[in-house]
Amino acid sequence: MKTKSIFVMPLLLAVSLCARSEAPAAPGSDTTISIHEFMFAPTAMTVVAGTTVRWKNLDPEPHTVRSVDTGFRSDPLDQNDSFTFKFDKPGTYRYVCSIHPQMVGTIVVKAAN
């Protein structure tokens, strides 16, 4: 029994952390995606309609945030610059850095209940 509980605890912790990261941010709240080492982190994010998402570039190299379809376009973000966009309409928004297009990310916007 004792051995079992040692293994169960980390598992429960992992599950709870996982569940928390998947829960959409509350409507009207802000959430931040960091840009670091040529990656959007987190790469995929689910939010509720009405959420403002903020991207902050931590790299010394500039990046941009550009939706693949219509939507949002930032100017170049130098180190520590930010860009925000409020997602009002539910849907899946794919975006890239236009300077380093290998950098991709996705925002899934769910309808507010």
Add this chain to the structure above:
Amino acid sequence: MTGKDLFNPTRRGALKCLAFGGAGTLFTLSAGILTPIDLALAKAGGTDSSAQAGLPLFLQISDTHIGFNKEANPDVVGTLTRTIAMVNAMPKKPALVIHTGDITHLSKASEFDTAAQMLSQLNVTELHTTPGEHDVADASVTEYFSRYGKASQDRGYYSFDHHGVHFISLINVLNFKPNGLGNLGQEQLEWLEKDLRGRSASTPIVVFAHMPLWTVYAPWGWGTGDADQVKSYLSRFGSVTVLNGHIHQIVQKVEGNITYHTARSTAYPQPGPGEGPGPGPLKVPTEELPRMLGVSNVSLKHHPDALSLTDTTLA
């Protein structure tokens, strides 16, 4: 410039003396063959036989990144100033300068203005440009085209002739595909095919674009997704030189009659393919910078197919 020349101790010494070695590449035309000559070497030696024998045709300058101010080089204006002074001091100056993009760092109007003011100091008759992704990063994509769009009627691609050589400027930094590589697009490819149709195969061709027109390293987007089509249009010509920037290091590859060449930056070096988290500015101690910049010059002459050339150093 031969590989042997590069190992000449005098030349090597000259390279070391150049604090921020990245300068530009001089191309001479000799019997229809274009030969790239490192500008620093041409200037320092003053007796380079190939430079003297050939006709100075044009100079390639790239990745000036005006506006960059991080520690990899806090004075990009200073290094560009030195580059321009070096070009103007050349005994045999080419008529053309081709800037293969990333004129600015953040596509800001003030950066373009500074760059234009500086580049106007070049004692040459013509300046040709193609944008880098740093030049078209403003949300409205207007700053570059309002200044340099005229030559291409705002399309970004155009061609011209000079001294019997046909020059083609392509744009591959707009409308990236999800694969992360540069992209030319069908419209531009159709224009290129038409532009080359009917030209004599003996016409020397120079193609320039910012991102490499062959895949140097796909995970960092160092290539162009639809470049193979360009190669198919060019393969019948006897002398083709493809010039790119973007990766801030010299990489050269010869494939049939096509020579691919990427230029160094005047601003800062970048890591070799896949070395580190991404293709950002490479921070090295100032005294090591010439060595870092000189790295790719040697090995590529001898190993045109080796893309991990940065493992070899001059030191």
